[in-house]
Amino acid sequence: GENVEQHPSTLSVQEGDSAVIKCTYSDSASNYFPWYKQELGKRPQLIIDIRSNVGEKKDQRIAVTLNKTAKHFSLHITETQPEDSAVYFCAASSPRPSGGSNYKLTFGKGTLLTVNP
Amino acid sequence: EPEVTQTPSHQVTQMGQEVILRCVPISNHLYFYWYRQILGQKVEFLVSFYNNEISEKSEIFDDQFSVERPDGSNFTLKIRSTKLEDSAMYFCASRSGATYEQYFGPGTRLTVT
Numbered sequence: 001g002e003n004v005e006q007h008p009s010t011l012s013v014q015e016g017d018s019a020v021i022k023c024t025y026s027d028s029a030s031n032y033f034p035w036y037k038q039e040l041g042k043r044p045q046l047i048i049d050i051r052s053n054v055g056e057k058k059d060q061r062i063a064v065t066l067n068k069t070a071k072h073f074s075l076h077i078t079e080t081q082p083e084d085s086a087v088y089f090c091a092a093s094s095p096r097p098s099g100g101s102n103y104k105l106t107f108g109k110g111t112l113l114t115v116n117p
Numbered sequence: 118e119p120e121v122t123q124t125p126s127h128q129v130t131q132m133g134q135e136v137i138l139r140c141v142p143i144s145n146h147l148y149f150y151w152y153r154q155i156l157g158q159k160v161e162f163l164v165s166f167y168n169n170e171i172s173e174k175s176e177i178f179d180d181q182f183s184v185e186r187p188d189g190s191n192f193t194l195k196i197r198s199t200k201l202e203d204s205a206m207y208f209c210a211s212r213s214g215a216t217y218e219q220y221f222g223p224g225t226r227l228t229v230t
Binding site: 032034036042043044045046049051089091093102103104105106107108109110 | 148150152158159160161162165167172173208210212217218219220221222223224
């Protein structure tokens with residue numbers, strides 16, 4: 001099955017700096033890669049996603065890049081703000097091995113991002 | 118904006134007891150999921166449900182677990198005989214048939230004593 005590795009486990013930056021979180025995946029059939037932000041005690045919230053037919057996607061201060069050949073994808077946050085502090089999870093999704101459109105998510109272990117004022 | 122809802126927010130139960138966790142997915146969504154997150158760990162897939170049947174389940178989802186969509190709105194997860202290691206946050210998620218995005222509910226914190 002799919003295995004997703006995420007680094008770093010913790011990241012501390014100064015307000016205004018950029019933050020980069022990296023993930024690798026193992027299943028070449030994975031074709032959808034979302035990123036979730038989870039604040040303490042809250043639900044994971046989808047912040048950006050990318051499909052395998054695209055190499056990069058940007059939404060204001062957040063961008064995601066995907067390298068299918070190397071099987072890795074990254075989250076980039078520019079001009080970080082204290083409210084960006086949270087745990088960020090990457091995930092990979094693919095159809096079931098037997099086919100169909102299940103698209104379960106396999107998550108990385110998360111990155112605790114702290115943005116210091 | 119429509120959201121996935123879950124009840125209860127916190128459930129405390131004794132080992133060996135049955136619990137039912139309830140979810141109301143977003144109304145026009147077709148795919149439903151349960152995930153769990155043990156404190157401080159990653160989110161783990163339990164089961165997916167489509168067209169009134171399980172489409173995939175993980176190794177965690179053993180015979181003690183079951184899911185049901187008893188009516189057109191609710192989606193439930195039942196644990197027949199809870200164990201201490203079932204203590205976790207359980208998230209329900211749903212997805213429309215047109216996109217890949219999964220939307221998560223606020224979770225039910227299950228504490229087994």
